[in-house]
Amino acid sequence: MVIKSAEFKTAAVRSGQYPDDHLPEVAFAGRSNVGKSSLINCLLQRRKLVRTSRTPGQTQTINFFLINGLFYCVDLPGYGFARVPMAVRAQWGPMVESYLGGRPNLRGVVQILDARHPPSPDDLKLWNWLIDRKIPAVPVLTKADKVPRTKWDAAASRASLSLGIPRDRLLLFSSETRHGRDALLLQVAAWIDP
Numbered sequence: 492m493v494i495k496s497a498e499f500k501t502a503a504v505r506s507g508q509y510p511d512d513h514l515p516e517v518a519f520a521g522r523s524n525v526g527k528s529s530l531i532n533c534l535l536q537r538r539k540l541v542r543t544s545r546t547p548g549q550t551q552t553i554n555f556f557l558i559n560g561l562f563y564c565v566d567l568p569g570y571g572f573a574r575v576p577m578a579v580r581a582q583w584g585p586m587v588e589s590y591l592g593g594r595p596n597l598r599g600v601v602q603i604l605d606a607r608h609p610p611s612p613d614d615l616k617l618w619n620w621l622i623d624r625k626i627p628a629v630p631v632l633t634k635a636d637k638v639p640r641t642k643w644d645a646a647a648s649r650a651s652l653s654l655g656i657p658r659d660r661l662l663l664f665s666s667e668t669r670h671g672r673d674a675l676l677l678q679v680a681a682w683i684d685p
């Protein structure tokens with residue numbers, strides 16, 4: 492898939508604010524600061540389409556980006572970061588759950604994990620929640636550039652064991668080197684146009 496256009500469409504905190512044009516959507520979920528927004532920029536080859544930050548909790552609304560006029564990439568706020576204000580954390584669950592659980596347009600979820608660490612309890616909670624609801628999901632280990640290549644296999648095996656999936660369902664990714672971009676784009680394309 493060639494990315495011909497990518498534009499910010501809208502930010503939402505409740506369902507009445509989602510786009511109403513019935514296009515397919517792919518969502519990106521994960522812990523705060525794990526690198527969701529950077530991964531979307533990398534995937535779409537747009538340096539500054541999505542705002543990224545060293546400070547966790549940058550993305551606090553559900554942000555819709557229209558791609559090729561054909562589908563949406565949906566950047567979700569991150570979970571599980573203690574420094575994010577309490578009020579924001581209390582809002583996260585209902586806001587993201589009602590999107591993921593109640594959106595007919597949703598074709599798949601990219602669950603982003605940190606290649607340096609085993610999946611956290613919150614990561615596992617979301618993963619199992621998606622599986623229970625039969626929402627198509629693929630796990631991606633990002634920031635792979637921060638792990639020596641010799642340890643990639645161990646990191647992937649550890650995560651796949653913990654998520655209960657075969658090792659080859661897991662993608663390693665780096666927004667710095669673009670490793671994994673082509674493979675992830677193929678997955679997104681398959682969801683959009685099965």
Ligand code: GTP
Pocket residue numbers: 521522523524525526527528529530542543544545546547548549550551568569570633634635636637664665666667
């Ligand atoms: P929130 O919106 O706060 O939930 O964070 P996020 O998950 O969208 O993370 P974001 O993309 O803003 O990235 C967080 C930090 O990690 C930034 O400082 C990025 O530059 C850095 N980062 C993201 N992806 C990578 C990566 O693949 N490799 C490296 N080395 N750094 C990364």
Ligand code: MG
Pocket residue numbers: 527528529542543549550566
């Ligand atoms: Mg973000």
